[in-house]
Amino acid sequence: MKRKLIAAVGVTALTAALAACGDDGSGGGGGGDSDSLTVWLMDGSAPQPWVDELTAAFEEEHGVTVNVEIQQWDGIQDRLTTALSEDGTVDVLELGNTQTVGYANTGGLAELSELADEPWSPNMLESAQIDDTLYAVPWYGANRVVIYDRGLWEEAGAEVPTTRDEWIAALELIAENTEAEPIYLPGQSYYVMGGFVADEGGAFAVEDGEEWTGSLATPEAEAGMEFYARLQEFSSAPSDIDEAEPQQSVDIVPNQEIASWIGLGWEAAGAIAAIEEAGGEADFGYFPVPGKTADQLGNVFLGGSNLAISERAGNPEMAREFLRLATSQEFAQKFVDANGDGVVPNRTDVVAEPEPGSFAEAMVASADVGFLPPLTTGWANVETEPNPIKELMTKAINGEDYQAAAEEADAEITTRINRE
Structure with a gap:
């Protein structure tokens, strides 16, 4: 890990x-x-x-x-x-x-x-x-939680959201009223996307008898990917990278005007340290990834x-x-x-x-809706580059046919996950 x-x-x-x-x-x-x-x-x-x-x-x-x-x-x-x-x-x-x-x-x-x-x-x-x-x-x-710049959100008149729709509305206000990038979200942050799939009742793969089968070519996975792509429209990040290269916390956030991003505690701490080292002052706020309704937070890995x-x-x-x-x-x-x-x-x-x-307050609030990838020996094979989930995400964001790309990804996931 x-x-x-x-x-x-x-x-x-x-x-x-x-x-x-x-x-x-x-x-x-x-x-x-x-x-x-x-x-x-x-x-x-x-x-x-x-x-x-x-x-x-x-x-x-x-x-x-x-x-x-x-x-x-x-x-x-x-x-x-x-x-x-x-x-x-x-x-x-x-x-x-x-x-x-x-x-x-x-x-x-x-x-x-x-x-x-x-x-x-x-x-x-x-x-x-x-x-x-x-x-x-x-x-x-x-x-992960959503990390946001308090000053930029205040400048835009945006409020902390409690639903997905409110989240989108806040990003729209930031886009309209500031010069900042509303959210930094690379195209291949697949564990973030997996949370949205879980919100819809889907998963990366499901058990099929004694084996596992990729399950991205499903309405649930497609709906989760569609919401991810909607968020990604507010970002200038490329569609073919993840959050690690370049490292969003120390390479991107301290050097650009980013209104929000999705990250971990160590990433937030790293961004604060990098901003302060450069002579700036970080003013971050935090909120759990919103769910589809106000009474249910979004799933997070x-x-x-x-x-x-x-x-x-x-x-x-x-x-x-x-x-x-x-x-x-x-x-x-x-x-x-x-x-x-x-x-x-x-x-x-x-x-x-x-x-x-x-x-920590935002993180602990989401703990009860945490999800895990398939718990099987072969899952490590799926995460090996080239990762078929990442490749699917890039294709979907670039406008390729989702069903065809998902079926291709599922075939690769099924082959890899059942290989010890």
């Missing part, structure tokens, strides 16, 4: 970079010692004070040394595949929520049925289990991470105890409290109280 995709898969960049308690995260070290425990966490996934408190509490209670090794997102798939095929390399590990099912299907993860009855967030739990069997536990989630135990853990008993403590109500609440950028809690008994008007 690379940071630039949460995106595509996404996570928020949290307030503090996590430094290694063990080695430098190159993959050295290892489990297998009854007096130690090896934990792999991803770069940027937890504030250092939280890690320190957790490991100190665990070591005091169990007399076991915890070695936290920090892993980089780049190349993590290969490192995980290797580690999970070896005895004792890692005990507890963080996985992107779209990765978990794939590793569970290959037999790399231990069953965690004893933790199934904890009050996990229902939307986040879906990515951690297969056929009601738990192979990981939710850790945190994050999703719910990215995040799970925690799991290697089937070949060197210290499986202590791994389970560590996992239980790390995701307990006490430490889950401390994790939420420690993250000023905001995360979606993993448990229903954890309270998120973000500051009014903050990114």
Whole structure:
């Protein structure tokens, strides 16, 4: 789950970079010692004070040394595949929520049925289990919101929308009354588009017996794409790029007059830092992606991470105890409290109280309508470039026949998603 995709898969960049308690995260070290425990966490996934408190509490209670090794997102798939095929390399590990099912299907993860009855967030739990069997536990989630320039919206006389129609009306006012680009929206931000498809009751792909079938050539997917294209008409962004290249938060927003954009917490923080570094002052407001009606927010991709135990853990008993403590109500609440950028809690008994008007407030509001892509090993094949969903979006925005393009995309999705 690379940071630039949460995106595509996404996570928020949290307030503090996590430094290694063990080695430098190159993959050295290892489990297998009854007096130690090896934990792999991803770069940027937890504030250092939280890690320190957790490991100190665990070591005091169990007399076991915890070695936290920090892993980089780049190349993590290969490192995980290797580690999970070896005895004792890692005990507890963080996985992107779209990765978990794939590793569970290959037999790399231990069953965690004893933790199934904890009050996990229902939307986040879906990515951690297969056929009601738990192979990981939710850790945190994050999703996109609309980020807007308060001054430009005020200049245009635009108000924060509560429906799709009000959203379009606000963008029209900005176009009429300012020189700003009403919304920056590249043609291939496919997880944003997927939310609109989910609003219509559609999906990228659906289960068909024991296999999956692409489902973009449907009225629901076409309606979702039509709304995306309507928004994209207010943007000068090309139809054949996504939000990552160029990076919208640091390459586009700080250097152009952009009235609004759709992004993650780490992107908002990055844009603010870039604007301030250039001598400017950011005045961002935030609101959830609106739905079709005022009583239902729009669906948003719910990215995040799970925690799991290697089937070949060197210290499986202590791994389970560590996992239980790390995701307990006490430490889950401390994790939420420690993250000023905001995360979606993993448990229903954890309270998120973000500051009014903050990114986190808008993000948490959408958490109950988060959607996930198909949770199957082959989904990673679909996201490999050239991504058929992206290609379809560009064709649709450029006015090509939607049905023909969607049928072509569905055929490619079906082939890829059923390939392990």
